[in-house]
Amino acid sequence: MSVVSQAKREQLEEGARTLGLDLTDAQIGQLLDYGSAILKWNKVYNLTALRDPALVITHHLLDSLAAIPALGRQQPGEGRLLDVGSGAGLPGVVIAICRPDLEVHCLDAVAKKMAFVQQMAGALRLPRLRGLHARVETLEGRYDVITSRAFASLVDFVDGSAQLLTPAGIWMAMKGKQPDEEIERLQASVDVFHVEQLIVPGLDAERCIVWMRKKQS
Numbered sequence: 362m363s364v365v366s367q368a369k370r371e372q373l374e375e376g377a378r379t380l381g382l383d384l385t386d387a388q389i390g391q392l393l394d395y396g397s398a399i400l401k402w403n404k405v406y407n408l409t410a411l412r413d414p415a416l417v418i419t420h421h422l423l424d425s426l427a428a429i430p431a432l433g434r435q436q437p438g439e440g441r442l443l444d445v446g447s448g449a450g451l452p453g454v455v456i457a458i459c460r461p462d463l464e465v466h467c468l469d470a471v472a473k474k475m476a477f478v479q480q481m482a483g484a485l486r487l488p489r490l491r492g493l494h495a496r497v498e499t500l501e502g503r504y505d506v507i508t509s510r511a512f513a514s515l516v517d518f519v520d521g522s523a524q525l526l527t528p529a530g531i532w533m534a535m536k537g538k539q540p541d542e543e544i545e546r547l548q549a550s551v552d553v554f555h556v557e558q559l560i561v562p563g564l565d566a567e568r569c570i571v572w573m574r575k576k577q578s
């Protein structure tokens with residue numbers, strides 16, 4: 362853990378506490394190692410525009426961690442989760458660290474980003490994490506939760522992944538400002554059952570999760 366210092370550990374621990382997360386030392390260590398790896402391998406894999414470790418903590422790690430309590434309320438038990446357009450593995454790798462009960466598949470159309478996620482699965486000893494290289498429209502499988510962060514419009518996210526969601530499954534779209542226009546453009550077959558505002562420690566920006574499911578006919 363060379364790039365991220367002790368000061369960053371404290372920043373992450375304090376942020377996690379503010380979010381009400383009771384993470385173990387091992388999980389904090391995995392998160393810091395992951396943040397360090399993003400910066401270390403950035404030139405090879407083209408993972409992030411950020412260069413400052415403090416910003417990786419707030420904008421990537423804490424921003425993703427802010428969704429963990431909400432995910433726990435919607436999916437308290439085990440299941441299969443797909444993170445679409447995952448890039449460096451956000452939020453999928455953070456979810457895999459915090460929720461070892463879930464099988465987490467990160468998906469991206471860019472092969473080298475998923476090579477990085479697969480590398481993280483080994484380095485961070487996360488046997489239930491996988492990096493999948495494919496376009497979402499062509500993927501096969503069934504998932505209980507499908508997430509995305511900074512991926513696409515809600516319509517494109519839902520249309521592209523509907524074939525992958527179990528009948529009782531839920532979509533978790535991480536967004537900035539509440540996307541009212543995108544919500545209006547969703548098909549009538551999609552039920553937006555909750556829009557949840559998030560506060561990210563150290564980040565002065567609007568964040569929300571749009572929770573959706575298929576309407577039962």
Ligand SMILES: C[S@@+](CC[C@H](N)C(=O)[O-])C[C@H]1O[C@@H](n2cnc3c(N)ncnc32)[C@H](O)[C@@H]1O
Pocket residue numbers: 445446447448449450451452468469470471474495496497498509510511512521
């Ligand atoms: C803006 S990045 C967001 C990455 C990450 N979720 C984050 O929050 O930092 C969007 C990602 O979606 C991927 N992507 C775009 N279209 C895709 C598709 N049809 N199927 C899978 N991934 C796709 C891109 O390669 C890119 O890595």
